[in-house]
Amino acid sequence: MAEDLSAAPPRPAPPKARDLLTRRLADIVCLPSSQIAPQERWMVADVLDELLRSADLELRVKVAKRLAQQHDAPRGLLRRLAHDQIEVAEPILRQSQALSDFDMMDIAQSGATPHKLEIARREQVSETVAAALCTSSDIEVMSVLLRNTGVRFANSTMDVIVRVAAEHDTIARLLIPRPELRPAQALALFWSVSHELRRTILDRFAASRKILQDAAEDVFPLAARETAPDAAVREALAYIDRRQRDRKAAEVTPFGSLEGLVERAAQIGFTEELRAEAAVLANVQRDLLNRMIDDFGGEPLAILAKATGLSREHLTAMIEGSGRMDAFNRVEQAVRVFDTMSVDKAQTVLRYWNWVIARAARAG
Template sequence: MAQIEPMDLDQPAPPRARDVLARRLADIVGLPSSRLTPRERWIVADLLHDLLRASDETLRQRVAQRLSTLNEAPHRLLRMLATDRFEVARPILEDCQALTDFDMLEIVQTGTIQHRTLVARREDVSETVAAALAAYGEPEVVERLLKNKTAILAAPTVDHLVGMALDNARFAPLLIRREELRPAQAFRLFWGCDGTDRRAILDRFAVDRTILIDASEDIFPMAQAEGWSDPLVGRILRYIDRRQRNREAIAMSPFVSLEQAMEALRREGVRRELVSEIATLSGIDDRLMTRMFDDLAGEPLAVLCKATGLKWENFQAGWAGLGRSEGPIMDQARHVYDMLSVEKAQTVLRYWNLSHEADRD
């Protein structure tokens, strides 16, 4: 019997022998569990792993294609192919359902943007993998992830993507359609959106507070009896309260009403003291009022006016006081003013205000 000579690793194996051996090993790896024990599968996979590491791209690509539809291929072998050059990895990333989250994280971390884009397109991308993809901040990958209806986004991931959307407008409409988006995140996203996306946010998230009001009416006198000593309770009840204007502040104001303060804005223009007074009378944080006045679009001012019971002519007074002219932007603001009820406008305004108060704390 002829003795088998030891393998000379420095000499390339005959192309056909290596090709056939790789195909045979791949066939064995793919055998069902009824014909192959786990230990046998691991041994064969280790041999195939070593063979592929020393083989050219064409062979690796053929084996990847062969293994891409298998559900029982060892993960070490799959990860090696999935983190290979994109042309080799592609069939594994597109079709292989055996990859775990651990495998995906390694692919995300060691692969290229092309690898990450394909991972973002896969069905049922988990919260963990989605977070890893979003962390790279690559617009192409993020856009593909947001379009993937089967991907699951955790709240911190949505927070991160909302922050990205403030600098990349094309993410906003994709985020608005995501079921994971919560009101606080949507109203933060609002500030970086165009008119169309702003109206979409208001249409979806501006809701009334009837249930909250009915459930907490008896808590207001309790808090008042305690002298409003609990600041957290006070903050939440201010969100729930039917009233938006600060009646106590109006009694001490140099203006008879909020309407008169808006007329003063028309006459005198923007003054720091006047902006602060309008904020106080409206029951909101000074910084929020400044942000609303600084916004070049008219939707925030329209929300303010509707929430505080101001008429459209009061909006016009404020708009003129800000040095703005009539035109399409003002028409968009009128649309928002007309579409919102007082209750819904108050919901939006109070979410914004809670956010600014939380930042102050």
């Protein structure tokens, strides 16, 4: 009886020579170091590299997945596959331990966004690679980096992210909890974020100065007796000092006190004269006082009031004098900060802001 050939399963086509050779060479390249000399691995990698240039996508993906697991994978071959289509590059960018920081920095600077995102998702990302990824200020890449607890950021990179966060709420929300964020950076970001994020910044970064005050307690009288005051010491002690108001200015002000000035501002508004006198009495830079009065929220004025010992009623009077009593719930937001912040912490924030503006003025 004749065999029914129609019922027999089709025989698989023999592998193409390219596919077979590529797989064999990949096997050799992936051998452990104990079984192949470095020179042999490099030689085989060169041949494999040439074959992969014109190989189909499926074969390139298979080779990339194998090489991603190899600690001794040839660097040149890895770099080329890391620059390939994202389907090929993904396992190498995400997993390969043989890929150097230099290689990843090159991809971060010249690669497409999908390639950058895979690097940002790696289990560990160094400061140098994170810096390269942040250079383009790509919001999506920064978001992935900030969510990744295995990423380490240099201080200069945090400065870049702070500038982006000032314009993008999503980045600000991810940035504020990061352990690398310094108080100076957070308090600079304060001015650009929402009421909610402002409170978060104050809760985390408005620190007490008690440790500084205890350390400098006997320095104050010593510095006062010096005939040639040290400018740096004087500036540092001004930051540490428990007193905020200028007492000498209070003795000669035509308004009697800072309270009296605030009461007058509530009646006629913060004129240029009142702003100038208030800055002197509160012992802050004029530019800082203007910024607090003109700010969209009431939190800066709450910090000023708390730091200078004003009452809640005088805080409300300051907001009224600013001419923006109802804008953005200024009173509600201000009172919330005023009631929850200590005098010491409010002074820390105010002194920092004042110090930054004073330093910028000297530099200019």
